[in-house]
Amino acid sequence: MSDDAVPLVITVATRKGGSGKSTLVRLLAGELASRGSSVGLIDGDRQGTLSNWFEKVKANGRMPSDIDLVKVVSMEDVRSALARFAGKDAVLIDSPGELNMVAVSVAMSSDIVLLPVRSQQDDTDAGLETFQRLQETKSQTGSEAIIRFVFNDIQMLDTKSKGFERACRSLESAGGSWLTTLIASRQMFKEMNDGAGTLYTMPFVSEETIGKARGNVRVLVDEIGALLEGAQ
Ligand SMILES: Nc1ncnc2c1ncn2[C@@H]1O[C@H](COP(=O)(O)OP(=O)(O)O)[C@@H](O)[C@H]1O
Numbered sequence: 630m631s632d633d634a635v636p637l638v639i640t641v642a643t644r645k646g647g648s649g650k651s652t653l654v655r656l657l658a659g660e661l662a663s664r665g666s667s668v669g670l671i672d673g674d675r676q677g678t679l680s681n682w683f684e685k686v687k688a689n690g691r692m693p694s695d696i697d698l699v700k701v702v703s704m705e706d707v708r709s710a711l712a713r714f715a716g717k718d719a720v721l722i723d724s725p726g727e728l729n730m731v732a733v734s735v736a737m738s739s740d741i742v743l744l745p746v747r748s749q750q751d752d753t754d755a756g757l758e759t760f761q762r763l764q765e766t767k768s769q770t771g772s773e774a775i776i777r778f779v780f781n782d783i784q785m786l787d788t789k790s791k792g793f794e795r796a797c798r799s800l801e802s803a804g805g806s807w808l809t810t811l812i813a814s815r816q817m818f819k820e821m822n823d824g825a826g827t828l829y830t831m832p833f834v835s836e837e838t839i840g841k842a843r844g845n846v847r848v849l850v851d852e853i854g855a856l857l858e859g860a861q
């Protein structure tokens with residue numbers, strides 16, 4: 630994705646467990662690798678869902694060779710993991726549910742922080758709490774990290790609902806912005822999460838479903854790329 634010597638660093642965070650952090654990291658990793666980027670994954674969550682997926686997919690022989698993973702015991706170790714991935718094109722950091730000060734500072738030293746949220750109120754509330762903490766640190770430290778919400782697990786009908794409208798208004802009134810690309814609710818994503826592979830290596834039954842799933846992530850990565858380019 631970049632020709633620079635320094636990797637592009639993307640942190641995925643939000644306080645709420647189950648909002649789709651690890652899912653988003655897996656999707657981005659697979660898409661970036663399919664574009665020829667070398668990718669370093671840092672699993673900062675003690676629960677280790679990303680590491681478990683990585684090991685399982687690797688054991689199946691379906692992990693692209695240009696994706697590596699380091700599991701850190703505490704967020705303090707993220708810096709050394711980042712140093713280890715200095716030669717990669719992109720580094721993706723999966724954060725724990727509880728963001729301590731170190732996690733916040735790691736996030737704010739990234740190029741972009743993505744906050745996945747479902748459109749349900751408790752999800753947007755939790756996302757907003759994380760956003761406000763990050764935003765505070767951003768203004769205190771002068772960090773240039775871009776912060777964006779990403780709506781996840783969306784049924785396309787949801788976008789016409791009052792709930793979705795309310796979620797947008799509440800993010801907006803807190804000064805938050807979100808990516809126009811929504812991550813749809815997809816069975817394929819669940820299957821990928823269960824250790825089947827990346828969207829480019831997992832077995833699939835229907836060309837149409839895998840095509841839609843890949844297309845969704847392709848547009849997402851294009852939007853992130855355009856945002857980062859605009860920030861340079
Ligand atoms: N877009 C989606 N479509 C289908 N299932 C999803 C989607 N996003 C997340 N999930 C499912 O929701 C659960 C929680 O997601 P996960 O990424 O592990 O959240 P987190 O890392 O924030 O705790 C997982 O079982 C995952 O497969």
Ligand SMILES: [Mg+2]
Nearest residue numbers: 650651674678
């Ligand atoms: Mg997770």
